[in-house]
Amino acid sequence: MSFIGLSREEEQRMLESIGVRRFEDLVAAVPEEVRLQRALAVPGPLPEIESRRQFGEWAKLNHVDRGVSFMGGGIYDHYIPAAVNAIAMRSEFATAYTPYQPEVAQGSLTAIFEFQSMIVELTGCDVANASLYDGATAAVEAALLARHQTGRARVVVAGALHPHYQDVLRTYLEHDVTVVADRAGQCAPEDLRGSLGGDVAAVIYQHPNFFGLLESPQAIHALAHEAGALAVAVCDPIALALLEPPGASGADIVVGEGQSLGNPPSFGGPLLGFFACKQSLVRRMPGRLAAQTVDRHGRRGFVLTLQTREQHIRREKATSNICTNQGLLALRATIYLGLLGKRGLAEVAELCVQKTHHAAALAERTSGYRRAHEGPFFREFVLECPVDAAEVLREGRARGIVPGVDLGRFRPAWRRQLLVAVTEQRSAAEIERWAEVLAATEWKS
Amino acid sequence: MSLGRRLLIEQGGPGHRGPALPACDVPTRPLAELLPGARLRADLALPQVSEPEVVRHFIELSTLNHHIDRGFYPLGSCTMKHNPKINDEIASLPGFALAHPLASDEASQGALRVVVELQRALAEITGFAAVTTQPAAGAHGEFTGLLMIRAWHRSRGEGDRRKRVIVPDSAHGTNPASVNLVGYETVTIASEEHATVDLEALRRALDDRTAAVMLTVPNTLGLFEPRIREITRIAHDAGAQVYMDGANLNALVGLVRPGDLGFDVMHINLHKTFSTPHGGGGPGAGPVAVAAHLEPFLPVPVVVEAGGLLRLDSNRESSVGRVHSFHGNFGILLRGLVYLSTLGPQGLREMSRTAILNANYLMRRLEKTYELPHPEHCMHEFVLSGRGLRKHGIKTLDVAKRLLDFGVHAPTVYFPLIVDEALMIEPTETETLDRLDHFAAAMERIAQEAAENPKLLLEAPLTTPVSRLDEGRAARELVLHWGGATRSERAPVGQAPSRA
Numbered sequence: 001m002s003f004i005g006l007s008r009e010e011e012q013r014m015l016e017s018i019g020v021r022r023f024e025d026l027v028a029a030v031p032e033e034v035r036l037q038r039a040l041a042v043p044g045p046l047p048e049i050e051s052r053r054q055f056g057e058w059a060k061l062n063h064v065d066r067g068v069s070f071m072g073g074g075i076y077d078h079y080i081p082a083a084v085n086a087i088a089m090r091s092e093f094a095t096a097y098t099p100y101q102p103e104v105a106q107g108s109l110t111a112i113f114e115f116q117s118m119i120v121e122l123t124g125c126d127v128a129n130a131s132l133y134d135g136a137t138a139a140v141e142a143a144l145l146a147r148h149q150t151g152r153a154r155v156v157v158a159g160a161l162h163p164h165y166q167d168v169l170r171t172y173l174e175h176d177v178t179v180v181a182d183r184a185g186q187c188a189p190e191d192l193r194g195s196l197g198g199d200v201a202a203v204i205y206q207h208p209n210f211f212g213l214l215e216s217p218q219a220i221h222a223l224a225h226e227a228g229a230l231a232v233a234v235c236d237p238i239a240l241a242l243l244e245p246p247g248a249s250g251a252d253i254v255v256g257e258g259q260s261l262g263n264p265p266s267f268g269g270p271l272l273g274f275f276a277c278k279q280s281l282v283r284r285m286p287g288r289l290a291a292q293t294v295d296r297h298g299r300r301g302f303v304l305t306l307q308t309r310e311q312h313i314r315r316e317k318a319t320s321n322i323c324t325n326q327g328l329l330a331l332r333a334t335i336y337l338g339l340l341g342k343r344g345l346a347e348v349a350e351l352c353v354q355k356t357h358h359a360a361a362l363a364e365r366t367s368g369y370r371r372a373h374e375g376p377f378f379r380e381f382v383l384e385c386p387v388d389a390a391e392v393l394r395e396g397r398a399r400g401i402v403p404g405v406d407l408g409r410f411r412p413a414w415r416r417q418l419l420v421a422v423t424e425q426r427s428a429a430e431i432e433r434w435a436e437v438l439a440a441t442e443w444k445s
Numbered sequence: 446m447s448l449g450r451r452l453l454i455e456q457g458g459p460g461h462r463g464p465a466l467p468a469c470d471v472p473t474r475p476l477a478e479l480l481p482g483a484r485l486r487a488d489l490a491l492p493q494v495s496e497p498e499v500v501r502h503f504i505e506l507s508t509l510n511h512h513i514d515r516g517f518y519p520l521g522s523c524t525m526k527h528n529p530k531i532n533d534e535i536a537s538l539p540g541f542a543l544a545h546p547l548a549s550d551e552a553s554q555g556a557l558r559v560v561v562e563l564q565r566a567l568a569e570i571t572g573f574a575a576v577t578t579q580p581a582a583g584a585h586g587e588f589t590g591l592l593m594i595r596a597w598h599r600s601r602g603e604g605d606r607r608k609r610v611i612v613p614d615s616a617h618g619t620n621p622a623s624v625n626l627v628g629y630e631t632v633t634i635a636s637e638e639h640a641t642v643d644l645e646a647l648r649r650a651l652d653d654r655t656a657a658v659m660l661t662v663p664n665t666l667g668l669f670e671p672r673i674r675e676i677t678r679i680a681h682d683a684g685a686q687v688y689m690d691g692a693n694l695n696a697l698v699g700l701v702r703p704g705d706l707g708f709d710v711m712h713i714n715l716h717k718t719f720s721t722p723h724g725g726g727g728p729g730a731g732p733v734a735v736a737a738h739l740e741p742f743l744p745v746p747v748v749v750e751a752g753g754l755l756r757l758d759s760n761r762e763s764s765v766g767r768v769h770s771f772h773g774n775f776g777i778l779l780r781g782l783v784y785l786s787t788l789g790p791q792g793l794r795e796m797s798r799t800a801i802l803n804a805n806y807l808m809r810r811l812e813k814t815y816e817l818p819h820p821e822h823c824m825h826e827f828v829l830s831g832r833g834l835r836k837h838g839i840k841t842l843d844v845a846k847r848l849l850d851f852g853v854h855a856p857t858v859y860f861p862l863i864v865d866e867a868l869m870i871e872p873t874e875t876e877t878l879d880r881l882d883h884f885a886a887a888m889e890r891i892a893q894e895a896a897e898n899p900k901l902l903l904e905a906p907l908t909t910p911v912s913r914l915d916e917g918r919a920a921r922e923l924v925l926h927w928g929g930a931t932r933s934e935r936a937p938v939g940q941a942p943s944r945a
Binding site: 002003004005006010011013014015018019020023025026027028029030031034035036039040041042043044045046047048051052054055056057058060062063064065066071073074075077079081083085086087089090091092093095096097098099101102104106108110111112113114116117118120121122127130131133134135136137144162164165167168170171172217218240241242243244245248249257264265266267268269270271282288289290291292293294295296297299301302303305306310311312313315316317318320321322323324325327328329331335337338339340341342343344345346347348350351353354355357358376378402405406409424427428431 | 450452453454457461462463464466467469470471472473474476479480481482483484485486489490491492493494496499500502503504506507508509510511512513514515518520523525526527528529531533534535536537538539540541542543544545546547548549551552553554555556558559562566569570581582583584585587588592617618619621622623624625626631668669670671673674698699700701702705706714716720722723724725726727728729744765766767768769770771772773774775776777779783785786787788789790791792793794795796798799801802803805806809810821822824845846849854855857860874875877878904906909910911912913914915916918919920922923924925926927928929
């Protein structure tokens with residue numbers, strides 16, 4: 001099996017034209033003794049019919065059709081309009097490379113420019129880049145930028161930032177990460193103040209946070225600035241349709257995970273990191289940036305700009321090592337935001353709020369369950385269960401419901417906590433069935 | 446005459462909207478009550494456009510792109526090969542596309558199976574002991590690989606001393622940028638005349654402060670390092686690790702395995718060699734393969750198999766930690782696995798063989814017209830110099846722009862930095878002889894035009910949706926979003942110049 005169109009006769013002609021007798025002459029530089037003398041032990045060849053069968057069977061081993069999902073925790077089951085798939089699957093977008101020759105890449109470049117524009121609007125920042133890998137590495141890039149900008153090393157992180165994001169920050173920054181434990185699920189300004197000092201480059205918080213709770217952006221921004229640090233918000237773009245954008249209340253950098261904008265969960269990747277910041281930081285921004293310009297006839301067009309920040313020009317002095325980003329996911333987000341538009345996105349966000357609060361109200365009427373935190377929440381909340389959350393998941397399995405994410409997988413102390421997300425896709429009837437799972441889970445009071 | 450293209454924000458208006466959402470079917474309460482104390486936004490200035498117009502907007506944009514399904518794309522170092530459609534079809538199966546990364550291991554056996562099978566296949570192809578599939582792209586893989594090297598030196602008590610990484614001057618820019626990111630310092634060594642590693646320079650640079658040597662094989666000129674085993678040996682003798690940038694793996698599959706050459710770690714640009722669509726700049730995937738001594742340092746979680754059940758294991762004390770929000774670019778990993786299992790052992794070998802054959806064929810034909818600074822047989826790509834056209838006032842950039850008029854994408858230009866007016870050409874194995882000949886004919890014609898009508902090249906491209914764009918102006922004005930765009934003059938995209 002191959003995707004090669006080459007006959008024996010053509011191969012011979014090519015070898016003759018090159019001036020060698022056999023193919024092996026071309027690879028004479030590869031020492032004989034290190035050449036692989038056997039066939040690779042890899043699967044295949046699998047013609048399409050067999051490939052479909054094999055991978056189709058594996059696909060079934062993921063239980064996506066066995067339960068209505070109330071899982072979140074950074075990846076959400078939002079509706080993806082049919083037009084998003086239809087457009088984004090087109091070869092013209094999917095099989096193009098990074099737009100290095102702008103004259104034949106205006107499609108991708110215009111879409112990137114529109115993506116940047118919509119992220120600017122959602123975050124309230126001055127500028128946004130063309131995308132980063134995911135929410136976690138976007139938070140890392142924000143921390144790195146803050147370190148360069150301030151010349152300070154330490155990064156203070158609100159405890160309700162996604163635990164995986166905290167992990168990734170520690171991978172990159174090691175001991176320079178200080179976590180301020182949450183108080184009732186939120187970041188308490190007095191606790192934050194105690195962790196700040198002249199060595200702090202950035203304060204990073206999530207809004208809504210990992211537990212679904214809203215934070216107090218203004219207070220956090222003010223404290224960060226008082227300490228001479230940058231304020232970095234990690235946000236969900238759907239929530240930003242309703243919430244005051246952090247950029248408007250002083251955040252220096254707003255990053256986040258854009259999966260919820262028209263991208264499927266796909267087992268957690270590919271994802272869409274977005275990065276927006278104040279104009280004054282633009283020359284320290286990581287990643288690609290599209291900018292408007294004109295061609296020789298004065299027609300509007302778009303190009304990649306400020307490439308002197310990037311690794312292929314600046315090498316070890318680059319602002320980041322990123323090269324390939326998540327272009328196609330940024331395109332999907334752009335189409336999604338274009339389709340839903342001003343009203344649609346706000347409606348999605350409001351449906352999430354209403355349905356999530358409805359589910360929380362039903363849960364609190366169920367004996368033994370209560371919300372773990374008091375604060376205002378958006379699309380997600382933590383339910384304190386009377387038994388291990390794993391038991392609730394087990395009951396859900398029998399009833400075709402995945403009732404949430406078992407927080408015990410993050411910390412053993414959280415094993416009775418269930419993180420529940422309710423998107424606009426969940427109907428009233430599904431939420432009823434979800435509540436029945438809670439009620440049916442056996443426990444002794 | 447075209448009326449020009451408008452941005453989405455310049456279309457539709459109040460009262461226009463896309464797909465409808467269902468009415469709220471649960472009891473509702475005012476937002477102010479549900480979100481007490483929260484500050485809400487006053488306005489959301491997103492576009493207001495109907496679905497048909499949104500579809501037309503993006504379809505029209507799509508027609509402005511060159512892409513591999515349309516034509517030849519010889520971008521050196523980028524491996525723009527055919528992207529089989531079966532890969533996308535399988536990745537869009539609901540069982541994969543809708544899998545949630547925080548579902549239980551029992552509910553994720555299919556996804557974990559894909560990850561494990563890919564890791565095994567990549568370990569076999571590269572000759573290493575273990576693979577992590579968490580990094581989202583090549584540069585992310587470089588960072589992850591260097592982290593493991595750093596962790597290994599620390600585990601031996603040499604972490605504080607060994608902080609230098611030797612990188613040849615022909616390396617990709619991501620190499621020094623990644624070195625910097627792990628807190629190491631880059632030591633650049635000049636290549637020797639044939640662009641291969643200068644062993645004497647390497648010996649002089651190696652000392653007890655060297656953490657690693659980072660090499661691209663074949664190098665960015667498309668040449669295999671004939672003394673590679675000696676290089677890895679002297680690096681190891683000096684206590685350093687040897688990192689391979691796997692951007693050019695498309696030359697090696699089934700022929701030689703980096704693990705057998707003495708490398709300790711490498712990343713694989715899965716989107717290149719294993720043909721996942723590049724998406725106009727990603728997503729890619731940058732799995733990292735390591736020798737056995739680095740296995741304890743792999744990022745968490747790793748997938749382990751016990752009693753026929755696959756599960757995620759995060760309990761590994763020597764791990765460098767997590768590098769991604771979840772499990773890396775799973776949808777891309779899946780496409781890569783479909784690709785390599787479609788080809789199978791024989792097909793993979795044919796893949797690299799034909800990539801090498803195609804590159805050599807093109808190189809020998811084009812060396813008659815353009816300068817070939819390094820005349821050895823190449824592997825999967827080669828680098829020409831456009832400096833011979835300087836006498837006509839023509840630069841490599843002009844050749845690149847003129848190529849666009851022939852319906853092919855330009856090669857990578859001005860890289861590697863060690864070749865003057867470089868044109869880096871990688872045809873890949875999926876191009877036919879006919880396509881190669883067409884490209885060569887275009888290149889030859891352009892050389893002729895350079896001599897006879899250089900003005901044509903300076904004005905090129907002439908047939909693309911826009912002509913040469915003013916990059917200087919873009920950087921000066923920095924209009925990076927449509928709020929800025931609407932403040933300056935609002936020339937419609939690609940509108941025909943005004944005519945009398």
